[in-house]
Amino acid sequence: MFFDFLGKTEIQAALIGALFGGFFGATVPLLVSSVEENRKKRRIKRAFAPEIRSIISATAQAGLLELINDFETKISKGEEIIVPSLFYENLTYDPVFAANTENIGLIEADLAQRVTSFYRRVRLGRFRIIAYQQKKIGESEREGFLHALKIMKSAIDDLEDAERLATELDR
Secondary structure (H helix, E strand, O other), rough: OOOOOOHHHHHHHHHHHHHHHHHHHHHHHHHHHHHHHHHHHHHHHHHHHHHHHHHHHHHHHHHHHHHHHHHHHHHHHOEEEEEOOOOOOOOOOOOOHHHHHHHHOOOOOOHHHHHHHHHHHHHHHHHHHHHOOOOOHHHHHHHHHHHHHHHHHHHHHHHHHHHHHHHHHHH
């Protein structure tokens, strides 16, 4: 037989060594992969938090809620409005989100849904307002503009939830 020169103890030691080697050879790469995936999840989550906070801060500093309320008051009084340029059309406002849309599925499903929903509402509000920038809002545009303001106001109202989301992403 092939192992005739080995004793029973040597064969057992060789088998045990092979089993341990196979076990560690299979589990160590899986463990390293799992650790790397967890690090990537943390990096992605922590990247979203500051961007969400910057949107919250910029909204407050720009006085968007006050501006929207002012527009609504003027519309209710029948006054004409010329919408100022609030956003640049060709500017990437959410670079972290744009860079990580393909990785959003790596974070927990609930967080991924809330992050995506936040950006969708913000982008929709921004898009609606961009459509009216530098335009005079007359009688025929009032209804559409009021709807755009409602969308933007809803996104602004959700900013308190967004701060909680950013805090959760920081964990």
